[in-house]
Structures are given as structure tokens and as C-alpha cells.
Amino acid sequence: MKYLSPQYEDVKPLLTAVDCIIFGVQGTELKLLVFKREIDPFAGCLSLLGRFVKVDEGINEAAGRILFELTGLENIYMEQLHCFGRVDRDPGGRVVAIGYWSLIRVDQNHMEFNVRSHETMWISIDRISELVLDHSEMAELAISNLREKARFKPIGFELLPEEFTLGQLLTVYQAIFDHPIDDRNFRKRMLKSELLIPLPKKDKSTSKKGSFLYKFNQETYHRLSKEGYNFGF
Amino acid sequence: MKYLSPQYEDVKPLLTAVDCIIFGVQGTELKLLVFKREIDPFAGCLSLLGRFVKVDEGINEAAGRILFELTGLENIYMEQLHCFGRVDRDPGGRVVAIGYWSLIRVDQNHMEFNVRSHETMWISIDRISELVLDHSEMAELAISNLREKARFKPIGFELLPEEFTLGQLLTVYQAIFDHPIDDRNFRKRMLKSELLIPLPKKDKSTSKKGSFLYKFNQETYHRLSKEGYNFGF
Numbered sequence: 001m002k003y004l005s006p007q008y009e010d011v012k013p014l015l016t017a018v019d020c021i022i023f024g025v026q027g028t029e030l031k032l033l034v035f036k037r038e039i040d041p042f043a044g045c046l047s048l049l050g051r052f053v054k055v056d057e058g059i060n061e062a063a064g065r066i067l068f069e070l071t072g073l074e075n076i077y078m079e080q081l082h083c084f085g086r087v088d089r090d091p092g093g094r095v096v097a098i099g100y101w102s103l104i105r106v107d108q109n110h111m112e113f114n115v116r117s118h119e120t121m122w123i124s125i126d127r128i129s130e131l132v133l134d135h136s137e138m139a140e141l142a143i144s145n146l147r148e149k150a151r152f153k154p155i156g157f158e159l160l161p162e163e164f165t166l167g168q169l170l171t172v173y174q175a176i177f178d179h180p181i182d183d184r185n186f187r188k189r190m191l192k193s194e195l196l197i198p199l200p201k202k203d204k205s206t207s208k209k210g211s212f213l214y215k216f217n218q219e220t221y222h223r224l225s226k227e228g229y230n231f232g233f
Numbered sequence: 234m235k236y237l238s239p240q241y242e243d244v245k246p247l248l249t250a251v252d253c254i255i256f257g258v259q260g261t262e263l264k265l266l267v268f269k270r271e272i273d274p275f276a277g278c279l280s281l282l283g284r285f286v287k288v289d290e291g292i293n294e295a296a297g298r299i300l301f302e303l304t305g306l307e308n309i310y311m312e313q314l315h316c317f318g319r320v321d322r323d324p325g326g327r328v329v330a331i332g333y334w335s336l337i338r339v340d341q342n343h344m345e346f347n348v349r350s351h352e353t354m355w356i357s358i359d360r361i362s363e364l365v366l367d368h369s370e371m372a373e374l375a376i377s378n379l380r381e382k383a384r385f386k387p388i389g390f391e392l393l394p395e396e397f398t399l400g401q402l403l404t405v406y407q408a409i410f411d412h413p414i415d416d417r418n419f420r421k422r423m424l425k426s427e428l429l430i431p432l433p434k435k436d437k438s439t440s441k442k443g444s445f446l447y448k449f450n451q452e453t454y455h456r457l458s459k460e461g462y463n464f465g466f
Contacts, residue, residue, distance in 0.1 A: 005325030006273075013249070014247065014248075015246050039240035040239075052244045055245045059316060062318075084292075085292030085331070086292075087289060091238075098329075
């Protein structure tokens, strides 16, 4: 690609990177996917999954490519978080980083991978302060966005398999907010929200009696994603 | 500034720009501040207020500098909107643009300026499609963010003078949402929200009887900015 406009010629370009903040719920805990940084400065330190944007790809495509290169995952829910551009954020050069955050469903078998020779790993949220550069700040902002969204939009469903129990749904929300949520109130609210479609079957993996399975109502989901809904968390 | 890391040397840098999406309420209407683009491609077309980020300034500082250079305005409420980075978004070169949106209060005498020889002007929201490059998309996203925020957070207050009447507050919200809002319901909700502190004086500029003035409760404002509140719009 050539720079066409002579008016743009004197402008000094900057490096542009994408960093991915990828969340998943493992057991009862919200986790973050990181890897050991491969290049200097700070090679070997814990880092978000990131790479530079190429001159011939859009930033959204770059985010998808980077996620795929580092994890083998494709077609994952990704949302742009924020652009981070302090002059001194990276001692290796003047890099503007665009953060993208993702939620990975627990049923996609995505919680236990270590692909393409990259040492990716899931870490607890309380280890975020160990991340390199301004990656802690990025991850903190992503968590606060995730929590804010989860209060008003039915985003927790992105972390669940297609069919789930109310117990699993509660676990996801407790993991996101990192505090216990009153079980009875939660069930009442969720059932009242019209977000859930009861299925005529039970999950018996955790008890003999079993728990009813639900899937979520796409129509209500899209309406509430747009309109918002106060879940009272 | 030197690029220090040899690992970064092969990376092709991109141009980085900031574009400002600046809203104000003029009369009963939400307006957008634009100017006539000075450089090719598309010199003379309507454009958001934008410039390139310099290598030695952070992106937030760049946003403040650009707003100041083009309008003379300083210390304005600005929030990063989104980063726009399609490969072909600017035929002049590979430019990644970071959008920042702003709300300007009507009492700051900012609605009628034309400074520093730039032909800035306020246009109606329904003229957004005339904007150059992907600036229409940026402005549309900013409006939808503004509306979403205004539904859950007391952001309309950013557009008002320190002391205001309930009528002025209603006007701001009607301008943001571009539809009439039931007056009685609005007053009831607002008074119930504890966002307003009644003042022992009236604004008599529009009627002999006058309308009570209010200021907003900073404490409630900060709490609701954080927690959110469904205004029912």
C-alpha cells in the first residue's frame, strides 16, 4: 500500500498493536488468557495476547488473526475495548495498542489448550498486576466493562453452553462479579426476565435428582442487549 | 524518540489520527461541530475535527491539543469513543483514527465561535451523512453511545449550566433522544432520583411567574454515574 496524499507525507507514523483480553469461567472462577511474551523488551514476562497490526489489514481483522495465530481459536465473540496510547507505554518503541476483549464459552473445550507452541495459560484475575507494560490497566478496564455490561445486558450468556442449568448461570454471574449472589432472588429475576426457555430435560451430571436445563431466548436476548435491563446485581 | 527494540524494527508503522465528535444542544436541537477539511483528499468537504497524533504525545493529549488548535476550547469533557481502522477508510493513506466524543455545555458561550481561521460550524444531526471518509459512521456511533449512556447515567447534566430549570433539563433529554418525553413523568422521575438540589430562586427569563432553578447533586451524580440508573427513556 502506498501513501497517496502528499499532505500526509510529513506525518510520522506510529506502530499499532492489538492486545486481546480473553475471559473464560473455569470452575467457579473468572480467568484471563495470557502468554509468555516472546520478544524484548520484557521477553518471558506474562503478557496479554498481542501482535502488531499489518499495513494491509484492518484492525478488526488483525484482532481475529492475532487471536487465531496465538490460540488457534476462530469466530470468537470479540469487542473493541479501548485504545491505549501513552507515549511511554512501551519502552520498545512508540506503540499505540488497541485492546479487544473476548468471552469464551466453557463448552467449547477452549479452557485447556496450548497451541502453536505459544505458552498460553489461564490465570486468576488476582494475578493481573503481574502483567507486562500497561496490560494490567487494559485487563482491569476490560473487567470493569464486563461487569458494567453484565449489570445491564444479558452478556453472561456468552460464557455458557447452549443448554445450561440455573446453577451454571448463577456460577457465571458469581464469577464475573466475584461475590456471592442470592440464589433465590437470582432464579426469580432470571425466570421473570423471559430470557430463559425451559427445556423438557434435566442435567443429571451433578445430582441424581438433576437440574432442569434451559436455553436462552434469542429474541429477548437481542431486545435486552439493545434496550438494557437492570439485573439488580 | 527512537525505536529502541530491534524486535520492532521490521514492523511497518501506520498513521494515527484523532477525530473529535463534539455535541452541543442549541435551542431544542442536538448539534455536531464540524469544519471544512483543509487537506486533500476531499479538501473542502465537511469533516469532524481531526489531526494526526504526533510521535511525542499521548493519544489523550493529542485529542486535547487538536480540540484546542481547531476551536480554542480547553478542559472540555472528552471520552474516547472507538478506534476506526479499516484498511481503505482513508484513500490518502493507511490511517488508524481514534474517535473522541465531547459534550459542550450551553452556558459556556461555546455555541457561536469560529476561531483560528478554521471554518468550524454546528450542523444538525440529520446532516451527518454528508461527512467525509467514515466520519458519518463515527458520528452515528457517538450518538448511539450518547443515547445509551443517557438512558442509564445522568450524562445529560454535562450539557447544562450549573443552575438550570426542569424545563431546560427536559429540553436537553428531548434533544439527545430526538423525540418528545412526557413532561410530568420526567419531572417526577428526576425529582425522585435525588439528582437535583432545589435552589431558593427562580429563572424569570422565559415567564413572569418564573421556573425554579436546580443544581445537581454531585454526590448522587457520581454514585449514579458508577452504579447506573434506568431513567426509563
